[in-house]
């Protein structure tokens with residue numbers, strides 16, 4: 001499947017087959033994809049703790065919590081706890097040196113000297129600030145997005161789950177204090193149809209993207225939209241006529257509690 005089709009068909013899958021375990025190799029593929037993602041300064045602070053429902057201790061499973069549609073955590077065969085290790089930033093100078101040695105960064109004879117005398121001292125002066133939320137979350141998002149697409153390619157479904165209890169989860173899982181829990185991601189084989197009710201709405205293109213000046217909408221070419229439509233990037237918009245019936249069926253089959261919102 002071409003990238004455009006993958007991007008069009010991928011969606012959050014909240015209903016997973018609880019009876020079908022996920023092969024660790026497929027999770028490894030996701031982790032390999034996350035590791036290959038671009039990281040600012042090549043620091044590589046994104047880490048993951050993969051929890052397999054079949055083999056994890058009960059207290060590990062009990063530690064995981066998300067407030068919105070959190071039942072998913074209690075059903076999914078695999079939950080990936082994505083976190084960022086801020087200690088990686090302490091070694092950023094070495095990562096920059098490696099980038100230079102690899103030939104990715106810098107040109108000409110003075111590059112080594114400039115790195116040592118200008119760039120690294122600049123980063124040293126703002127190092128603690130660099131550990132806060134912001135660019136590190138963007139960094140992690142790159143990796144998680146790549147892992148998500150790799151999961152899709154393996155026929156897996158995933159859903160990202162935000163949690164306000166990151167510190168509590170971190171402590172219970174024994175993840176060091178210097179780390180920030182960012183996201184829980186459920187992974188498994190989809191129990192719902194691939195369309196999962198249809199493509200989900202997005203904010204209008206013109207409202208999101210600007211050209212040359214804020215408020216000046218980036219022109220959206222109809223030809224490009226047509227090309228993407230032909231390539232399968234746009235799929236049927238939800239809700240599909242039978243979605244409510246599918247949801248009822250899923251609720252019964254998977255024993256989803258209440259409205260499934262909590």
Ligand SMILES: Cc1cc2nc3c(=O)[nH]c(=O)nc-3n(C[C@H](O)[C@H](O)[C@H](O)COP(=O)(O)O)c2cc1C
Pocket residue numbers: 010011012013014066067068069159160161162163183200
């Ligand atoms: C960072 C992040 C956090 C999310 N948190 C939740 C969540 O807590 N619960 C949930 O059901 N979905 C969560 N989602 C999924 C979004 O709601 C999803 O993007 C939205 O339903 C759009 O649909 P799509 O991914 O199917 O295209 C999250 C997605 C992201 C990227």
